[in-house]
Amino acid sequence: MREPHATGDFCIRTPGRRIVIIGNGISGITCARHIRKRDSEAYITIISGETEHFFSRTALMYIFMGHMTYAHTKPYEDWFWEKNRLHLVHDWVTRINFDQKELQLQQQEPLHYDILILALGSKPNKFGWPGQELQGVQGLYSYQDLQMMNDTTTNCQRAVIVGGGLIGVEMAEMLLSRNIPVTFLVREEGFWRSILPKEESELVMRHLREHHVDLRLNTELKAIRDNGSGRVQAVVTTAGEEIACGFVGLAVGVQPNIKLVRDTALEVNKGILVDQHFATNIPNVFAIGDCAEYRVPVPQRQSIEQVWYTGRMHGETLAHSLTHQPVKYTPGPWFNSAKFFDIEYQTYGMVPNRWEEPVDSFYWEHAEGRIAFRAVFNGEDNRLHGVNGLGMRLRHEFFDQALRENWTVEQVLVKLGQANFDPEFYDRHHREMLQAYNQQFGTNLELEKKEKKGLLSYFWR
Numbered sequence: 001m002r003e004p005h006a007t008g009d010f011c012i013r014t015p016g017r018r019i020v021i022i023g024n025g026i027s028g029i030t031c032a033r034h035i036r037k038r039d040s041e042a043y044i045t046i047i048s049g050e051t052e053h054f055f056s057r058t059a060l061m062y063i064f065m066g067h068m069t070y071a072h073t074k075p076y077e078d079w080f081w082e083k084n085r086l087h088l089v090h091d092w093v094t095r096i097n098f099d100q101k102e103l104q105l106q107q108q109e110p111l112h113y114d115i116l117i118l119a120l121g122s123k124p125n126k127f128g129w130p131g132q133e134l135q136g137v138q139g140l141y142s143y144q145d146l147q148m149m150n151d152t153t154t155n156c157q158r159a160v161i162v163g164g165g166l167i168g169v170e171m172a173e174m175l176l177s178r179n180i181p182v183t184f185l186v187r188e189e190g191f192w193r194s195i196l197p198k199e200e201s202e203l204v205m206r207h208l209r210e211h212h213v214d215l216r217l218n219t220e221l222k223a224i225r226d227n228g229s230g231r232v233q234a235v236v237t238t239a240g241e242e243i244a245c246g247f248v249g250l251a252v253g254v255q256p257n258i259k260l261v262r263d264t265a266l267e268v269n270k271g272i273l274v275d276q277h278f279a280t281n282i283p284n285v286f287a288i289g290d291c292a293e294y295r296v297p298v299p300q301r302q303s304i305e306q307v308w309y310t311g312r313m314h315g316e317t318l319a320h321s322l323t324h325q326p327v328k329y330t331p332g333p334w335f336n337s338a339k340f341f342d343i344e345y346q347t348y349g350m351v352p353n354r355w356e357e358p359v360d361s362f363y364w365e366h367a368e369g370r371i372a373f374r375a376v377f378n379g380e381d382n383r384l385h386g387v388n389g390l391g392m393r394l395r396h397e398f399f400d401q402a403l404r405e406n407w408t409v410e411q412v413l414v415k416l417g418q419a420n421f422d423p424e425f426y427d428r429h430h431r432e433m434l435q436a437y438n439q440q441f442g443t444n445l446e447l448e449k450k451e452k453k454g455l456l457s458y459f460w461r
Contacts (some may be wrong), residue, residue: 024046027119027312030311041134056075057073064146101114116284116286118291119289120258131223140190149174157246160235163185169338174432176213181244184215185221196388198353203343221237290311298330312453313329346393350404360376366429
């Protein structure tokens, strides 16, 4: 059988080629699995100094909270890797010689490669605050971060979290699960206001305060005080207030983890620069996941995508290119999901935190203030731009189709029952949403017949 040739920077597929992946997160592992599915002869090595086995990074918080153990977070049994001939190396790469195609390791002998895939991930941001290197001051990204947080919060009387994003909420929930009071410093006028519109931000803030989070808005960190023995004692805000604490969580975003390759021939900016095939400027060297930065971003996408599902798609796309034929990364409409304590959050398409005409918005919020839906659309032709859902589960396939096919907001609303993904006995709200839209925009829309039928069957169950 003739082996397919690849074009550009892709090497010819040859029997027994040595493929080395640095990083065992979702990007690297997905790529390795899909290469193996299509190439039974490649020698695939996965290197990670963080952990020996792949684990679900999003589940770190549940280990801390006692809901899971580390073993529970591993999607594959330990025997899976040997059975599929995926060679694991538990070590740190200290240097890459791109000319010799050689990797220097911290503890083991050097490794050579024919194809190198960089899946180096992210690292938490730090902005040069005095005291940011003290014991008890950290972000939350790696398994080592989790272990350190577990150790440093023992006997902690109060914690301070700096930043207003998703990781900060996770850290707050983790700390409160151990009855550690939390003060949350947010420099913006509302929680996550760089992402969320005002109403969604206020809904989340109410929920955080219901969980006894001491939320401080328009408040910035100035310095972190030492207790005299190298451990955090307090934080000082730019307003001069001192808040005593035994732990400081830095949740001010992450950045590509590219220290390993920064002073090399590999071209980097904020991340490792890649084309739409994830190829770098060096032949047969590729970058995927959090560390990759597109030279030319995909339309309606950021140049760096640091989300679990995009990492998985990166791995699948590169594996296809390396084993079949080169394909460009075409991810489709943006989506993301998260949780704010008990409130689930989903977003599909583009929902900015602020907008101007001709962009328009429809917002509905349940009277109890824990469920909300927003649709942003073109005010001239009503074409949907994106939606936010809070406190409800929306079906990804529905909104992916709506956005790909340029549905109007009204087409979406009359079919909204099809988008509901809540469990069987949860309340349905799409009739109330449609009535709110009619009232706000002076329309007279009705649910499609099958939507009405679905509601009747729900109420008569």
